Amino acid sequence: MDHAQDYVIEMLHITKEFPGIIANDDITLQLRRGEIHALLGENGAGKSTLMSVLFGLYQPEKGEIRKDGKTVKINNPNDATALHIGMVHQHFKLIEVFTVLDNIILGAEDTKLGFVQRKEARKKVEEISKRYGLAVDLDAKVEDITVGMQQRVEILKMLYRDNEVLIFDEPTAVLTPQEIVELMHIMKGLAKEGKSILFISHKLNEIMEVSDRVSVLRKGKYIGTVNTAETSAPELSRMMVGHDVQLVVDKTPAQPGEIVLNVENMHVPSRLYKHDAVKGVSFTVRKGEIVCIAGIDGNGQTELVFGLSGLEKCSQGKIELCGVDITHAPIRRRSEAGISHIPEDRHKHGLVLDFTLEQNFVLQSFQEPRFQHMGFIKFGDIRKYAERLIEEYDVRSGQGPVTKARSMSGGNQQKAIVAREIDRDLPLMLAVQPTRGLDVGAIENIHKQIVAQRDAGKAVLLVSLELDEVMNLSDRILVMYEGEIVGELDPKQTTVEELGLYMAGAKRQNAKKEALA
Amino acid sequence: MNKASFLDKEATRSVLASLLAILIGMLVGSIVIVIVGLTNPSLGIKGAWEGIRLVVGGLFATGRNTAGKLTFGFNPTSFGNMLFRAVPLIMTGLSVALGNKVGLFNIGASGQYLAGTAGSLYVALTLPTSVFPAWLVWLIAFLFGMLCGALWGAIPGLLKAFLNINEVLACIMTNWIAANVVTWFFDVSNLKNMLEGTKSGYVYKTSTVLNDVVIEGVRSTVGAAVPEGATVTATRGGVATAKMGLDKLFSGSQVNAGILVAILIAIVIYILLSKTTLGYQMKACGANRYAARYAGIRDKRNIVLTMAIAGALSAAGGALYFLSGNTEFFWNTYQSLPAEGFNGIPVALLAINNPLGVMFAAMFMSMLQICGQKLTELTAYNEYITNVIIAVIVYLAAFMLVIKTWIAKLRKGKAVSR
Numbered sequence: 001m002d003h004a005q006d007y008v009i010e011m012l013h014i015t016k017e018f019p020g021i022i023a024n025d026d027i028t029l030q031l032r033r034g035e036i037h038a039l040l041g042e043n044g045a046g047k048s049t050l051m052s053v054l055f056g057l058y059q060p061e062k063g064e065i066r067k068d069g070k071t072v073k074i075n076n077p078n079d080a081t082a083l084h085i086g087m088v089h090q091h092f093k094l095i096e097v098f099t100v101l102d103n104i105i106l107g108a109e110d111t112k113l114g115f116v117q118r119k120e121a122r123k124k125v126e127e128i129s130k131r132y133g134l135a136v137d138l139d140a141k142v143e144d145i146t147v148g149m150q151q152r153v154e155i156l157k158m159l160y161r162d163n164e165v166l167i168f169d170e171p172t173a174v175l176t177p178q179e180i181v182e183l184m185h186i187m188k189g190l191a192k193e194g195k196s197i198l199f200i201s202h203k204l205n206e207i208m209e210v211s212d213r214v215s216v217l218r219k220g221k222y223i224g225t226v227n228t229a230e231t232s233a234p235e236l237s238r239m240m241v242g243h244d245v246q247l248v249v250d251k252t253p254a255q256p257g258e259i260v261l262n263v264e265n266m267h268v269p270s271r272l273y274k275h276d277a278v279k280g281v282s283f284t285v286r287k288g289e290i291v292c293i294a295g296i297d298g299n300g301q302t303e304l305v306f307g308l309s310g311l312e313k314c315s316q317g318k319i320e321l322c323g324v325d326i327t328h329a330p331i332r333r334r335s336e337a338g339i340s341h342i343p344e345d346r347h348k349h350g351l352v353l354d355f356t357l358e359q360n361f362v363l364q365s366f367q368e369p370r371f372q373h374m375g376f377i378k379f380g381d382i383r384k385y386a387e388r389l390i391e392e393y394d395v396r397s398g399q400g401p402v403t404k405a406r407s408m409s410g411g412n413q414q415k416a417i418v419a420r421e422i423d424r425d426l427p428l429m430l431a432v433q434p435t436r437g438l439d440v441g442a443i444e445n446i447h448k449q450i451v452a453q454r455d456a457g458k459a460v461l462l463v464s465l466e467l468d469e470v471m472n473l474s475d476r477i478l479v480m481y482e483g484e485i486v487g488e489l490d491p492k493q494t495t496v497e498e499l500g501l502y503m504a505g506a507k508r509q510n511a512k513k514e515a516l517a
Numbered sequence: 518m519n520k521a522s523f524l525d526k527e528a529t530r531s532v533l534a535s536l537l538a539i540l541i542g543m544l545v546g547s548i549v550i551v552i553v554g555l556t557n558p559s560l561g562i563k564g565a566w567e568g569i570r571l572v573v574g575g576l577f578a579t580g581r582n583t584a585g586k587l588t589f590g591f592n593p594t595s596f597g598n599m600l601f602r603a604v605p606l607i608m609t610g611l612s613v614a615l616g617n618k619v620g621l622f623n624i625g626a627s628g629q630y631l632a633g634t635a636g637s638l639y640v641a642l643t644l645p646t647s648v649f650p651a652w653l654v655w656l657i658a659f660l661f662g663m664l665c666g667a668l669w670g671a672i673p674g675l676l677k678a679f680l681n682i683n684e685v686l687a688c689i690m691t692n693w694i695a696a697n698v699v700t701w702f703f704d705v706s707n708l709k710n711m712l713e714g715t716k717s718g719y720v721y722k723t724s725t726v727l728n729d730v731v732i733e734g735v736r737s738t739v740g741a742a743v744p745e746g747a748t749v750t751a752t753r754g755g756v757a758t759a760k761m762g763l764d765k766l767f768s769g770s771q772v773n774a775g776i777l778v779a780i781l782i783a784i785v786i787y788i789l790l791s792k793t794t795l796g797y798q799m800k801a802c803g804a805n806r807y808a809a810r811y812a813g814i815r816d817k818r819n820i821v822l823t824m825a826i827a828g829a830l831s832a833a834g835g836a837l838y839f840l841s842g843n844t845e846f847f848w849n850t851y852q853s854l855p856a857e858g859f860n861g862i863p864v865a866l867l868a869i870n871n872p873l874g875v876m877f878a879a880m881f882m883s884m885l886q887i888c889g890q891k892l893t894e895l896t897a898y899n900e901y902i903t904n905v906i907i908a909v910i911v912y913l914a915a916f917m918l919v920i921k922t923w924i925a926k927l928r929k930g931k932a933v934s935r
Binding site for chain 1: 792793794795797798800801804805807808809810811812813814815
């Protein structure tokens with residue numbers, strides 16, 4: 001049936017390599033004219049890389065791209081635009097202080113003697129906006145309009161340039177539920193008018209609702225393409241995460257003791273948007289257990305950790321650590337009260353990159369009497385401490401304690417942070433994506449350390465985006481979706497598929513939610 | 518240690534970069550001198566050669582001999598004046614360097630310098646030395662000046678920490694506010710120089726002898742006739758920085774113990790930054806504010822504290838300069854800001870923000886000033902040629918950082934390919 005199909009875009013056997021990783025490994029994607037084609041995959045599956053190849057941001061090592069059956073070479077986004085391929089990025093590319101109209105025509109202005117012909121442009125934009133039902137205020141400044149409307153501006157930008165292939169990179173990540181419904185409506189309308197849409201997402205229910213076909217990627221490999229009408233959310237979930245579990249963590253059953261962390265109805269504001277990123281979350285973590293917050297990136301996990309560590313103020317709710325209310329305590333007090341924290345972003349929060357390794361080892365503890373006397377640093381003691389940590393946790397570096405953190409490898413930087421946090425020997429450990437970007441050996445090492453912490457009677461709150469890590473390491477899983485905990489699962493009794501459904505918002509434990517409310 | 522690893526050291530590279538900047542600055546200055554010399558018939562190539570010798574070795578110039586040739590040797594007056602003029606530069610240099618270490622660009626040293634000047638002069642000219650010993654008045658004046666500077670510096674610090682207002686903007690604003698407030702303050706004050714009443718305009722200075730006497734609550738000149746029945750209620754003045762024998766060592770110069778105080782403060786700042794937990798915190802905030810916050814370091818407090826200390830340092834420069842007993846402060850500062858504040862920036866740049874390096878960089882800058890003076894004194898050249906040299910050095914010092922990282926990358930690239 002292939003020869004009968006009218007493909008507008010064909011990406012054939014695309015391979016794109018980055019140093020040390022194959023982001024796209026022989027991927028073939030065929031987009032029919034007038035269809036909505038979803039591209040599904042976990043974080044790091046290679047979805048965005050593939051779309052960047054199509055948009056001309058990356059050049060593939062192997063494979064070819066065909067437009068309307070003709071082989072084309074897309075060297076940069078300008079080539080893509082000339083081929084009428086447009087993209088709405090996850091983070092909008094708009095100029096905040098310009099009006100909507102100016103943003104739409106920017107880069108494609110009609111000029112006469114160097115003057116922008118706004119009148120004609122306005123007429124054209126108004127026509128398009130009427131035809132596709134994209135209501136916007138052309139004279140409003142972008143900074144004054146809602147995120148949903150900004151997205152409509154981005155769509156109008158593509159249509160103004162007569163694009164016929166529209167790429168949406170996780171378009172719903174920033175929208176409210178109402179705006180999502182509206183976007184789905186718009187997308188269907190665009191497809192009806194003959195536009196072809198590529199829709200990147202990992203939210204299964206949206207894909208089920210809007211798409212005609214789904215292609216699934218996993219770890220850079222092409223898994224398959226299915227017709228949406230002939231599949232189900234669980235099947236897609238299985239295709240997305242796969243069965244192969246790479247790492248098995250050796251651990252005994254948990255023996256949870258008394259409550260260390262008790263969170264009640266916590267709300268944390270979002271830095272980017274006006275709504276709360278964490279909306280009324282309640283849970284406990286006990287001694288001797290690893291509780292994992294699972295979820296797709298951007299569902300409030302980062303803000304949840306910020307709320308717990310004190311990097312962000314909670315707008316509502318209560319946090320108790322070992323029975324002490326720390327809701328309003330500053331970061332240092334929380335740290336002293338018993339929270340160690342392996343941060344999500346090791347370069348931004350975890351390390352002072354221009355400091356030496358030994359200086360980084362005492363980032364929190366430099367004020368303790370063991371490292372200072374009357375405000376003067378005990379350099380000898382810090383050196384000895386650093387040497388011990390390097391030895392015990394196998395942190396490798398060029399010049400030992402005096403190595404600049406910047407010059408160390410990512411894995412060893414992470415090991416240094418883990419060493420520092422574990423060695424502080426505090427009752428609660430927040431571990432946020434502790435193995436991100438590390439190789440298998442380093443991952444195994446850090447997993448062992450975390451289990452050892454649990455067995456030593458520490459409470460561990462793990463935040464992870466890796467399903468393997470979630471399933472293997474945790475004793476209890478809390479799934480976060482759009483700022484709420486939508487399910488509590490036992491890793492021994494659940495499956496990756498079920499977990500995937502919760503993470504994608506296709507399933508939630510309603511009873512649990514009512515009980516909390 | 519082999520040669521390569523010596524060159525790989527960060528400190529070595531930095532010092533080399535600074536020295537290179539100075540060398541090229543001198544070279545460009547020399548070229549300017551030659552060009553000016555050749556276009557000026559009264560100078561010629563002979564005059565140009567003299568100019569170059571003076572720019573490089575003006576500190577050691579002792580004048581001309583009977584044959585009209587330039588003579589060189591140890592010149593105690595030049596040396597002493599070099600040290601004296603280095604004092605405010607050391608202090609403002611430290612102020613800027615400290616800010617840079619914490620990631621704050623303190624361009625407000627001028628305003629803080631003025632605040633320190635006004636605060637210290639006010640105390641020195643107001644507290645009666647008939648009640649307090651002069652050394653105590655000096656000490657109070659010095660500390661009060663620093664306090665004024667600290668408060669003045671804290672303003673941009675507070676604005677930065679709590680309202681996220683760029684410190685450069687706030688510093689420039691506070692500079693001009695200080696310039697006008699200080700002018701107004703002296704305008705309405707009763708602190709005019711009574712000692713040298715012949716001088717026009719409002720000039721304020723302390724003196725090794727008494728400044729004024731107060732007769733029945735009325736301020737009068739020293740030696741004024743005391744009306745019958747009236748009594749001298751207080752005498753004021755005589756507050757001046759101790760010489761501590763330095764005037765004998767460098768005879769004919771203005772040098773006093775201020776240079777020792779400045780060196781002491783530089784050492785204290787060095788210790789603060791490299792040996793104490795406070796310095797550790799401040800540097801952590803400067804190097805990565807987010808990581809500092811993550812670790813529970815109060816970044817906002819550190820920003821305010823840094824700006825306050827920086828302000829106190831600049832203010833100490835003003836206090837040490839004007840409490841000397843032989844320097845005059847002109848009241849109408851509202852038209853121009855003291856150059857010492859801005860000169861702190863190249864000093865810090867040249868010293869790569871090292872407090873000990875600041876001492877040498879400041880002395881080098883004041884040496885260039887002396888060279889400029891000698892140039893004017895002994896030749897037909899204008900002293901502003903030394904400003905050309907300073908300007909070139911500043912440009913290069915900024916540029917050297919680029920070259921330094923470039924060299925570092927080159928060496929790293931080599932190491933990787935090996």
